[in-house]
Amino acid sequence: MSILCVGSVAFDSVETPFGTADEVLGGSGSYFSTSASYFSDVSLVAVVGEDFPAEHVKTLEDRGIDLTGLKTVAGGKTFRWQGYYEYDLNQAHTRDTQLNVLMDFDPELPEEYKDIPYVFLANVDPELQMKVLDQVKDPKLVACDTMNFWIEGKPEALKELLGRVDLCVINEGEARQFADEPNLVKAAAKILDLGPSTLIVKRGEYGALMFHEDSVFSAPAYPLEDIFDPTGAGDSFAGGLIGYLAKNGELSEQAMRKAIILGSVMASFNVEAFSLDRLNGLTEDDINARYAEFKRLTHFEDL
């Protein structure tokens, strides 16, 4: 089944201890769609400026991503993010954010997008995320991401949004912040009380935790010798996760667990290079082999 993603498409300028990248293709929508495209059809709703090159459009199209919903604003400039990472690669430091065309982003779904059953609302203003939900017809799964900026700036809208989604993906620190609760198990319970049936907490190099009804699933991150650039790891994770769920078509807890591991697989590839360089050009064998490595990484026998 296919996926609708609403998110950003950006030029990223990134510095890590291992190199720099200047105005490369980035944004939550780009990472999510590219990652999810290995599992399902993806239709992207996003906005760019006139400066967005045909070559980037082609990069996304080559992954089979439907760009009917990618709007180009005449005379506008594409969203830009500049940031750096120090040795603690869990922590992004922002140098500069130029929202540009994102400032007036008003996501309008092409008619044929409104019946898409799987919906991923990447990290944008929760009011925009809800505007998208107002337009979709009868989605099978609605998932969202968010961040501290909205937790601090629009907590009420965010709470309302959570009442309308099935699955929320959030960073660990932000889960504690949003729930105002240092214990993660309790914080998760508070967030689940707002509406979603599943909460997935991203913990960077420590993996992810899924809270779903009374059960908890702990997924490790893949221990990499070379993490080149963590930008987009969270969205690549969400892409593998929702991508697999849409492909699988069934939302059992076991399917969710596999989906989280596939999300972790995609994130582990993504951080091996700048921009989409590693995500593009993966093969099914690459993905299956790393999934098997996650199995070996976590396996232990019964007592």
Next chain:
Amino acid sequence: MSILCVGSVAFDSVETPFGTADEVLGGSGSYFSTSASYFSDVSLVAVVGEDFPAEHVKTLEDRGIDLTGLKTVAGGKTFRWQGYYEYDLNQAHTRDTQLNVLMDFDPELPEEYKDIPYVFLANVDPELQMKVLDQVKDPKLVACDTMNFWIEGKPEALKELLGRVDLCVINEGEARQFADEPNLVKAAAKILDLGPSTLIVKRGEYGALMFHEDSVFSAPAYPLEDIFDPTGAGDSFAGGLIGYLAKNGELSEQAMRKAIILGSVMASFNVEAFSLDRLNGLTEDDINARYAEFKRLTHFEDL
């Protein structure tokens, strides 16, 4: 098979967001021995002062711990640690340390301890740890713990020690510090180069990683709703780990993985109460049930 543990026995005064404990039984040797006693015979080498009450001796003896090696210094005072935790329970803050009888601790093994096949050198001066190794005859497994204090103060002695142990247990931040390498996979490789065949990195609420030859094993921590007091978690972990290895008698990688989960099980119990309150009085059923919960926590199907 049985275990020799050299470590500290202490009075701990601890403050956490959930309560306080005043001059309760603590110390690496107490936590390790109590935890390991659920799996194997344990003989403890440690030192206390005349102020150490018979009631604490009985607590340890009731767990079947051999205290022939527990020396009481006439007129001496027992080692005391005072500390507190804030909401970040991964970080202990020391208020006061009174080494007292620990200052002149010179571990001398009773003759019958020298043939014990499993040796755990809890976190003390690496020169003392080596002094113990000079006395043991033909151990099957030697494991050690250490901390930043020795990494900073006695790095050369610590390196020499690592050339004489099979297994090293260390905190994540300390592994990076000791190897002078921010990437944990590379840091682990550097430490393994010093001698041990297995390195286990403790990550607090994120679990543990084992590096052994070319393989990595990732163990989660048990997500607890109420962590009362993290004091002794690392030593309880080591107790379950070495306790199971000694019981099992075989050091395959699969046995190591099970041992790490049992270590995590024991640590997860320990943090539920102050001092040894939760570790004492566990049943085999409690341990087996939590082991099964770790299985459920981490299980995912093949693709």
